[in-house]
Amino acid sequence: MKISIWFAILLLAGCQTIKPYDYTNFRAHPPRSILVLPPLNESTAIEGTYGYLTTVSRPVAERGYYVFPVAVVDQFMKENGLPSAAEMQQAPLAKIAEVTGADAVLFLDLEQYGAQYKVLSSVVKVEVNAKLVDTRTGILLWEGHGMAQQGSGGSGSLLGDLISAAITQALNKHSDRAHQVSRLANANLFYPEQTGLPYGPYSDKYEKSH
Amino acid sequence: MIRCALLASAALALAGCAAQQSRYEWGSYEEVVYASYLAHDDVPAEKQVELLEKDYQTARSENKRMPPGWHAHLGYLYYQIGKGDQARQELMTEKTEFPESAVFVDRLLANVKHP
Numbered sequence: 001m002k003i004s005i006w007f008a009i010l011l012l013a014g015c016q017t018i019k020p021y022d023y024t025n026f027r028a029h030p031p032r033s034i035l036v037l038p039p040l041n042e043s044t045a046i047e048g049t050y051g052y053l054t055t056v057s058r059p060v061a062e063r064g065y066y067v068f069p070v071a072v073v074d075q076f077m078k079e080n081g082l083p084s085a086a087e088m089q090q091a092p093l094a095k096i097a098e099v100t101g102a103d104a105v106l107f108l109d110l111e112q113y114g115a116q117y118k119v120l121s122s123v124v125k126v127e128v129n130a131k132l133v134d135t136r137t138g139i140l141l142w143e144g145h146g147m148a149q150q151g152s153g154g155s156g157s158l159l160g161d162l163i164s165a166a167i168t169q170a171l172n173k174h175s176d177r178a179h180q181v182s183r184l185a186n187a188n189l190f191y192p193e194q195t196g197l198p199y200g201p202y203s204d205k206y207e208k209s210h
Numbered sequence: 211m212i213r214c215a216l217l218a219s220a221a222l223a224l225a226g227c228a229a230q231q232s233r234y235e236w237g238s239y240e241e242v243v244y245a246s247y248l249a250h251d252d253v254p255a256e257k258q259v260e261l262l263e264k265d266y267q268t269a270r271s272e273n274k275r276m277p278p279g280w281h282a283h284l285g286y287l288y289y290q291i292g293k294g295d296q297a298r299q300e301l302m303t304e305k306t307e308f309p310e311s312a313v314f315v316d317r318l319l320a321n322v323k324h325p
Contacts, residue, residue, distance in 0.1 A: 033310035047248065054244035058236055061278050066310035069279030071243045072286045072318070101313025179244065202233070 020194035026141045029134045031103035032201050033066040038085040039108035048113030055182040059190045064203025097135035107131045114178045124177045125149040126185040146189025150181050234277035237265025255290045297322050
């Protein structure tokens with residue numbers, strides 16, 4: 001136990017000495033609206049694409065941006081000849097800007113999503129890389145990496161009490177714990193003060209950072 | 211090592227909670243969207259509309275705003291179940307609430323008018 005506490009302290013100390021992200025490009029082209037495309041799913045879990053995608057709107061919107069409705073965008077792109085995330089991510093930025101008016105596109109790369117079984121335990125892990133790109137210039141505005149994992153025997157009630165029974169049942173049937181772990185990975189990706197996504201125009205803290 | 215990872219996750223969870231003082235009424239929006247992909251037969255569009263409208267009532271009683279994209283998503287669901295008037299109304303609300311959505315919403319409105 002003593003050893004694990006030292007590990008935790010080291011981990012926290014490690015966080016504090018992380019090199020701050022260089023936000024020069026971001027400040028030159030601060031976006032108001034962000035279009036989140038479905039992630040490239042490199043994990044072995046096919047449910048990862050939407051299990052992860054449906055956790056991204058909230059942290060990005062709470063950070064202060066307009067976030068386009070992810071499912072409507074997904075459907076719109078499919079109806080316009082882009083059936084997969086890979087093809088959507090290849091779409092020309094100018095075309096995306098013309099069709100949606102988005103200032104920036106968030107490209108996501110889902111490296112891991114789901115359970116890893118070990119001899120005596122299983123760990124649910126989500127790991128993602130994100131790149132925010134300006135649609136007018138193609139410049140990289142921000143990039144980040146988020147990871148979170150949860151050991152076996154986690155809380156039985158992963159969904160909040162506010163979620164209706166119908167939804168809880170539908171989701172529990174597929175028992176996708178990685179969906180909830182994604183929210184922790186996102187906190188790690190978007191919220192750190194020195195490496196995360198800066199506050200956007202709808203945030204009370206927007207002016208302070210500009 | 212596992213315990214270490216758990217502590218790190220717990221720290222992250224706390225960091226996440228501290229940052230989450232929500233400016234919007236999220237209700238079950240993201241979970242409804244996920245369920246629609248995972249188990250569409252269990253949660254048809256009519257059911258999704260019902261759940262989202264319930265969240266909207268909660269938001270109104272608490273004087274809170276719906277998140278970006280929410281009205282457009284609801285409009286899209288109304289369109290799916292053949293309710294063009296409600297679809298148009300929700301899309302217009304999205305545009306009023308969030309002018310950043312105008313280009314995309316106008317494109318969707320054009321589809322609703324000419325199915």
